Amino acid sequence: MIVHIDCNNFFASCELATRPDLQGKPAVVANVTEAGGGIILALNNEAKAVGLKRGNPIFQVKNLLKAKQVTVFPVNHAKYEDFSRRIVHAVLKQDLLQDFVQYSIDEFFGELPIDDAAVLRDYILKVKDLIFATAGIPVSCGASSTYTLAKVATHYAKRYAGYGGICILPADKYEVALKKLSVSDVWGIGRKSSVKLLGTGIQSAWDFVSLSEGYVRKLFSLTGVRTWRELKGLPSIDLKSQPQQQSIMHSRTFAYMIPDLNGLKKEVSNFMAAACSKLRGQGSVCRCVSVFIATNPHRLDLQQYTNNLSYKLLSPTSDTLLLNKVAMGLLENIYKEGYLYKKAGVVLSELSDSSAVQLDLFQSAVHNPVRSRKLMGAIDAINEKFGMNMIHLSVQGNEAEPVEKKGFKS
């Protein structure tokens, strides 16, 4: 049986894990910006009960937040990654699940060779309790024969208090479970596909399963067929043999719009520093660098422009200096004067393990990989000890000079 573990209201639960004083009170996590923008990223059940929703722009619900005295936590990704890591370590250490896979920051899959529902439930309860004891995070669990059906089970575990957070879905219950499930709640069927299906009268997950494979193939291609098969109890998704991560991205929407190349250079080099630090942190190197910039798509009154450019290095590296030099060149190439930029980002791709770097025969003498590794190691160590960006490239700018303030209000 496949076991699915889903942390409840993860970001909000992380914030509240250390705030017992806020028990029973509404709280949300939002990526608030200095310009007053931002959206709600996560909410506890109390915040949901007052009518707030994930994705609500803060400015639209400002009054509601105030009226209901909702606590707003600024998003803190480092904290959530830390909680996530602790959960993974705890579960792996106790070895309660086989083939444990981390699917996202707050979702995990594992397997148990147990058919008996009562025994299975006991086992899963141990995992659930362990996670709560370790991290203070409540989770919901589902178990069934495939990943997709296990997610269906979790869906019910979350919605019906009677399950106590654990729902086991055996083969003789597929039909009733899928008949009660809207097709739009199926993992793998998003908004576009739901509209398509509802248009042809397909409403429940069971309706979807009842379609022919050929029809599903034609409408939704291979991914749709996989979902369709999984709902029938035929394992068709493989999460275990996922190779290493394929890309690292760092991007931001700016509080203010930036008109000039130098302003963008400062932002992009900061993104690059963060991306490289993450790259080295996981012991990887990258061979491909991309940079993208975009204007504000919500400002229909302004000229729109978005572009991206990639560069493939001769040999992979994790050197911030080298990668940033490339990024600055890419940025200069795609930058066009006369636009107000609202968002930019960098992507590092074609990742590989840093221990097996293929050296470039024509490597320039200027860039010495051994020296680079020592320098980057020293930078990471200092930034780790004294705070992020204690050491940085001069183009990244100085926090004491709020350059972005010179930008245009969005």
Add this chain to the structure above:
DNA sequence: TCTGGGGTCCTAGGACCC
């Protein structure tokens, strides 16, 4: 006034090869 950030996979079509 104000609308996130970080990922994956698949497909169609074009460029190119023999």
Add this chain to the structure above:
DNA sequence: TCTGGGGTCCTAGGACCC
């Protein structure tokens, strides 16, 4: 004027996920 058949690789765009 007419213009094959069989491949690979790359890219952009779309859809999905959390």
